[in-house]
Amino acid sequence: xxxxxxxxxxxxxxxxxxxxxxxxxxxxxxxxxxxxxxxxxxxxxxxxxxxxxxxxxxxxxxxxxxxxxxxxxxxxxxxxxxxxxxxxxxxxxxxxxxxxxxxxxxxxxxxxxxxxxxxxxxxxxxxxxxxxxxxxxxxxxxxxxxxxxxxxxxxxxxxxxxxxxxxxxxxxxxxxxxxxxxxxxxxxxxxxxxxxxxxxxxxxxxxxxxxxxxxxxxxxxxxxxxxxxxxxxxxxxxxxxxxxxxxxxxxxxxxxxxxxxxxxxxxxxxxxxxxxxxxxxxxxxxxxxxxxxxxxxxxxxxxxxxxxxxxxxxxxxxxxxxxxxx
Ligand SMILES: [Ca+2]
Numbered sequence: 001x002x003x004x005x006x007x008x009x010x011x012x013x014x015x016x017x018x019x020x021x022x023x024x025x026x027x028x029x030x031x032x033x034x035x036x037x038x039x040x041x042x043x044x045x046x047x048x049x050x051x052x053x054x055x056x057x058x059x060x061x062x063x064x065x066x067x068x069x070x071x072x073x074x075x076x077x078x079x080x081x082x083x084x085x086x087x088x089x090x091x092x093x094x095x096x097x098x099x100x101x102x103x104x105x106x107x108x109x110x111x112x113x114x115x116x117x118x119x120x121x122x123x124x125x126x127x128x129x130x131x132x133x134x135x136x137x138x139x140x141x142x143x144x145x146x147x148x149x150x151x152x153x154x155x156x157x158x159x160x161x162x163x164x165x166x167x168x169x170x171x172x173x174x175x176x177x178x179x180x181x182x183x184x185x186x187x188x189x190x191x192x193x194x195x196x197x198x199x200x201x202x203x204x205x206x207x208x209x210x211x212x213x214x215x216x217x218x219x220x221x222x223x224x225x226x227x228x229x230x231x232x233x234x235x236x237x238x239x240x241x242x243x244x245x246x247x248x249x250x251x252x253x254x255x256x257x258x259x260x261x262x263x264x265x266x267x268x269x270x271x272x273x274x275x276x277x278x279x280x281x282x283x284x285x286x287x288x289x290x291x292x293x294x295x296x297x298x299x300x301x302x303x304x305x306x307x308x309x310x311x312x313x314x315x316x317x318x319x320x321x322x323x324x325x326x
Contacts, residue, residue, distance in 0.1 A: 067135065068132045082128075105188065156206075159207075160215070178321045183217045198227075217308075218314065233304050234304070235303075237301055250290075254282050254310075254314040272305050
């Protein structure tokens with residue numbers, strides 16, 4: 001037998017490569033790599049290949065649960081969780097109540113509160129709240145979370161305290177520069193009053209006359225976390241040698257803490273300086289609080305910032321700012 005020619009060797013190698021040997025060899029290599037404990041194959045290479053790509057680390061599991069709940073505010077100060085089942089049986093389906101919350105939070109809560117107050121169990125209700133929460137279940141129990149962690153989002157509708165007779169006074173002279181100062185316009189999605197600016201985690205709500213159209217804003221601040229609503233307006237330069245008077249007033253109703261009306265002034269883009277503040281008496285009655293500030297003639301435009309600050313539960317309504325002078 002003569003030795004094979006180079007052409008014969010080549011065709012034999014080709015035939016071997018075409019057969020099942022190569023896939024079998026690859027699979028055997030992978031299986032042995034899989035079952036051996038040595039993972040590093042030289043300087044750069046390792047096995048299994050998952051360590052080469054984005055699967056090398058497991059995605060962290062967020063140990064947080066987002067949930068929402070509804071709160072019933074009772075006349076004696078108690079706050080309890082409610083699912084509004086009594087008497088709104090149809091609303092307890094989560095998709096129904098969440099659709100209502102997404103569409104118009106103030107309206108859903110106002111209507112639900114009105115109906116719940118007609119029942120025996122809900123006769124003492126003075127408010128209905130919604131809150132969204134993020135509970136880290138690895139760190140604390142649900143009871144600890146509810147006791148110590150504030151909600152991420154919240155909104156409430158509270159029954160508007162009635163105005164005492166004789167408190168309806170005519171509006172002051174001049175033009176009101178405050179937009180939505182009577183708090184009759186609300187954004188359905190967020191549940192907050194339009195035209196007003198507020199802090200990152202506002203603890204705001206609507207004061208609603210359940211039988212009429214009257215609305216006010218209710219704010220629940222604390223000593224550590226003052227709640228503020230604010231609005232800015234610009235007064236053009238006064239003629240030389242003249243002065244202008246800024247008149248600000250609002251109605252406030254509070255039984256705890258302090259409601260404060262604050263006027264800040266900044267000139268030519270400078271920092272705002274609180275020039276006047278006026279607190280409301282905490283006696284559970286409506287009060288008109290007001291302040292006046294004289295603007296001297298100046299070279300530039302004056303920016304006014306009106307702020308409503310709340311420590312404790314406060315209703316505000318009928319906010320007015322007018323400027324008189326040339
Ligand atoms: Ca109003």
